[in-house]
Amino acid sequence: GDSVTQMEGPVTLSEEAFLTINCTYTATGYPSLFWYVQYPGEGLQLLLKATKADDKGSNKGFEATYRKETTSFHLEKGSVQVSDSAVYFCALRGGSYIPTFGRGTSLIVHP
Amino acid sequence: DTEVTQTPKHLVMGMTNKKSLKCEQHMGHRAMYWYKQKAKKPPELMFVYSYEKLSINESVPSRFSPECPNSSLLNLHLHALQPEDSALYLCASSQRDGGLAGAQGAKNIQYFGAGTRLSVL
Numbered sequence: 001g002d003s004v005t006q007m008e009g010p011v012t013l014s015e016e017a018f019l020t021i022n023c024t025y026t027a028t029g030y031p032s033l034f035w036y037v038q039y040p041g042e043g044l045q046l047l048l049k050a051t052k053a054d055d056k057g058s059n060k061g062f063e064a065t066y067r068k069e070t071t072s073f074h075l076e077k078g079s080v081q082v083s084d085s086a087v088y089f090c091a092l093r094g095g096s097y098i099p100t101f102g103r104g105t106s107l108i109v110h111p
Numbered sequence: 112d113t114e115v116t117q118t119p120k121h122l123v124m125g126m127t128n129k130k131s132l133k134c135e136q137h138m139g140h141r142a143m144y145w146y147k148q149k150a151k152k153p154p155e156l157m158f159v160y161s162y163e164k165l166s167i168n169e170s171v172p173s174r175f176s177p178e179c180p181n182s183s184l185l186n187l188h189l190h191a192l193q194p195e196d197s198a199l200y201l202c203a204s205s206q207r208d209g210g211l212a213g214a215q216g217a218k219n220i221q222y223f224g225a226g227t228r229l230s231v232l
Contacts, residue, residue, distance in 0.1 A: 034221075
């Protein structure tokens with residue numbers, strides 16, 4: 001079945017540091033890929049998405065590129081802020097309309 | 112409008128109480144979901160409604176009873192809960208069809224509500 005593997009957290013960075021959160025997936029066919037963000041005490045918000053190979057999703061300075069050859073969708077940001085502190089979930093939707101989530105990666109950004 | 116609205120935001124209930132969680136969306140989505148999320152964990156799928164019919168029940172105990180009165184509303188009725196049921200309950204919606212990648216990829220987006228934080232005493 002489909003699966004998503006995310007790097008373990010927490011990831012702790014200083015403000016303005018470069019961020020990478022790794023995500024790899026296993027799926028049949030051509031899934032759509034997503035990053036969701038969950039701020040403390042809130043629900044999940046869609047951060048960005050990519051629907052086919054080589055697509056780059058971007059939003060709020062975050063980017064991720066759909067790499068079919070490496071089955072990856074790593075999340076990056078050039079300069080993180082304290083307000084980016086949250087839990088980030090990588091997810092995919094394949095042939096089924098039911099999504100598969102990764103375990104989540106907690107990001108802590110210090111001033 | 113990409114909003115999924117959940118009420119209440121917080122709920123405290125005793126083990127003998129009966130309460131309901133509510134979820135509403137006006138995006139015309141025909142798939143709606145209930146998830147349970149424990150701290151520092153990903154959401155766990157509980158139920159899926161497709162065209163107002165229950166299509167998936169992930170072996171959820173009968174003390175949780177979902178209901179989909181119409182295409183915009185989703186309820187979760189709670190009765191005789193246990194303290195271990197304390198969690199964040201998330202509602203989500205999406206277009207029904209998973210669709211293919213590319214042009215139909217937008218159909219794959221799942222939108223979440225802010226959740227109901229439930230505490231069972």
